[in-house]
Amino acid sequence: MTIWSQITDRIEKFGSHSVAILFAFLATIALTMAGIVPAIEQTNRDLRSFVFERDASGQVAVVEIDSQSLKAMGSWPWSREAHADLITKLSENGAGQIAFDVDFSSAAEKASDVILADAISNAEAQVILATFLQQISNDGGGYSENLPPEIFQTYGLLGSVNVHPDALGQVSQYNYGTRITDQIRPTLAALLTRSSGQVGKSFLIDQSINLTSIPSFSAIDILNGDVDPIQIRGRNLIIGPTAAELGDRYATPKNGIIPRVYIHALAAETLSAGRDIPTIDGKALLLVTLALAILWWNIVTSSKDNQNRLVLPLLAMLLIVSSWGFFVYSLMEIEIASSIIFIVCLFLTDLVIETSRTTKRERTIDQLTGLPNATAMMDVAAKNMTAEIVVAEIANFAEIESILATEEQAEILQSMSKRLALLASDEQIYRTGRNQLSWFVADGYANRLEEYFDTAATFALSPTQIGSKKMRLKLSLGYHEGPTSNWFQLLSDAAMAAHKAAEMNYRWLKYSNDINQIIDEKLAILSEIDQAIENGQIWVAYQPKLDLSCGEVNAAEALVRWDHPQRGKIPPDRFIPILETEGDIANLTLHVLKITLTNVQQWSKSGLNISCSVNVSAALLGDPKFVSSAIAHVQQSRIDPNQIVFEITETAALGDLDKAKAVLEGIRKIGIKLSIDDYGTGQANLAYMQGFPADEIKIDQSFIKSMARSDVDRVMVSSTIEMAHKMNFKVVAEGVEDADCLALLRQFGCDTAQGWHIGRPVDAIIFEERWETQAQTMTA
Secondary structure, three states, rough: OHHHEEEEEEEEHHHHHHHHHHHHHHHHHHHHHOOOHHHHHHHHHHHHHHHHEOOOOOEEEEEEEEEEEEHHHHHHHHHHHHHHHHHHHHHHHHHHEEEOOOOOOOOHHHHHHHHHHHHHHHOOOOEEEEEEEEOOOOOOOOOEEEOOHHHOOOOEEEEEOOOOOOOOOOOOOEEEEEEEEEEEEEHHHHHHHOOOOOOOOOOEEEOOOHHHHHEEEEEHOOOOOOOOOHHHOOEEEEEEEHHHHHHOOOOOEOOOOEHHHHHHHHHHHHOOOOOOOOOOOOOHHHHHHHHHHHHHHHHHOOOOOHHHHHEEEEEEHHHHHHHHHHHHHHOOOEEOOOHHHHHHHHHHHHHHHHHHHHHHHHHHHHOOOOEHHHHHHHHHOOOOOEEEEEEEOOOOOHHHHHHHHHHHHHHHHHHHHHHHHEEEHHOOOOEOOOOEEEEEEEEOOOOOOHHHHHHHHHHHHOOOEOOOEEEEEEEEEEEEOOOOOOOOHHHHHHHHHHHHHHOOOEEEEOOOOOHHHEEEEEHHHHHHHHHHOOOEEEEEEEEOOOOOOOOOEEEEEEEEEEEEOEEEEEOHHHHHHHHHHOOHHHHHHHHHHHHHHHHHHHHHOOOOOOOOEEEHHHHHHHHHHHHHHHHHHHOOOOHHHHEEEEEOOOOOHHHHHHHHHHHHHHHOOOOEEEEEEOOOOOOOOOOOOOOOOOEEEEOOOOHHOOOOHHHHHHHHHHHHHHHHHHHHOOEEOOOOHHHHHHHHHHHHHOOOOEOOOOOOOHHHHHHHHHHHHHHHHOOO
């Protein structure tokens, strides 16, 4: 008999309603502390929103700065004159109020500011300008407010446009106003609807409003006079970016990821309809529900009529319907999640007492994903005493949880389990932990573990598309083999090995009793790297880059390699992450730079003029000693600085963006070119790079490799190339592995291609020979 069955028998034997109610109440408290209440409240609101969906009033409309407008205007940000024209057109057409969700805090020419100020002052409609509250620094140093120039403030109102995601990462609430030191700043929607409320207090945005019913117009249509003035007259207009390439998008409960300007519109509609109603805390309702449950249980235990147990579901339904009714009539928002949790817990407790036949599935199946769990895995292991176990720990699962909803988390885990199933015995994957997938090693791989784990890691390289999001899982693998009489311990040991592998940025580790010695290997890498540099174990390979305009290889990327006398070839992804994590990457980067400068100088003497890029971690930009040394090495070499490109990697590591830009400007000033290496991942996108001192962007290979078969990636690549060129960036595409991919890049107007289809990394001598052969062929 299982432990669960024993517990069920004890509950049945005890038969005390007080124990069942106490258990349900304690479970409610525990689940509340676990953070499940917000998700349930939001689910209730989402369902209510779909049932009572209504059209917007039409009083508020959105003027979209969309892709069509960007293409017509040719650049972003727009000039002050363009916004002035927009105000004039809308005012002439009879707009009620005009609000901007556009940042005007950046400097512009005085004459342009005067033109926009005149348009604001001359407009018959009231103009509202956006203010942005932002954190001064990453160390909690307070906040500052981005304000329009004073000349604009004289004639226009100022409204805060900041929105704040909730615990689920969604924007479901909206503030009346914000306090900045002694300054009170109303929000854009509050100004637009002339609504008042307590500063710092928020209200729930009415998600029942049909987003598609909010009137909208393209900004370029307004400017061209293609919109009937009747469509504008009397309406309050909010102007803001909606083009995907400009960002400013947020997750919302019902409508998914939408532009921020529509969040303001929904909030304004909520205020106009008087739906900014007070919220009643769920604790008092929970106590009432508890009293009703005690009364209900006394009736059930004194009656043999099983239909009495239907009272609990009916009570839950009554709570839901009542909360909906109070909302529909704009009376109040009632938090019912805690009461619903309590009712559900009590209902399930009663169900357990009545029968234990349904517990087998709950015992062996992971509820989130539907995958077999650790218990199911151990049941199988007990029948095979020589099984080998692999545990894959998803090292970045915390990030995934913060970005994806629960259902999306399940989808991404299921997707990964389907990939890994090819490596598993009976093609079965088990979810054995919050961030762990496990399986038994398929036959035939016991003597080919290195190849086996390389294959498993490769499966994780390709991003997984979840809705509009693209996620890449970072897997670290742990391995342990039987026989044993304690399979749970074996699984635990394999999980420990996976966790240690994640900590050390290793692809995989095999468990052993002295696994701590493996940690010493990390320390050995840190201690041996300097000696490896001195002894010539570190060398540089060069991967060619193809200029698509002329069909010639005229550039290369320098890639570090380590040939260890005892450990053999150590892959870069084995030692570089360790050095970056420990802040010891500067010396290696300078060494690679010096080798590259020497080789480029030698090639130049041979008449081969070629540029070469060197990877520089963004974290090093905050190290003045490194920056000055790198610049000095380039200046002391006998080559044109324009032949050297610094590829800035991991831009998410940039702390103070303004300081980083200043450093990059200094590097660029001496002639060194700058490339942003991780475009499309992390923070790197065109909105983030506005005003960034760079010469080129490098589109991440995850988009390039899949664009031939993915419409989404193909559109993303083509639009990125188009917009980058308008911002005066060259574009490099990495990960080109076939002719079809190369043909698409030519069609899109990409500048440079890099990948195995162009050429694999080789040492300097071989690279020079191949380059000379190309040059001779071109001149023949």
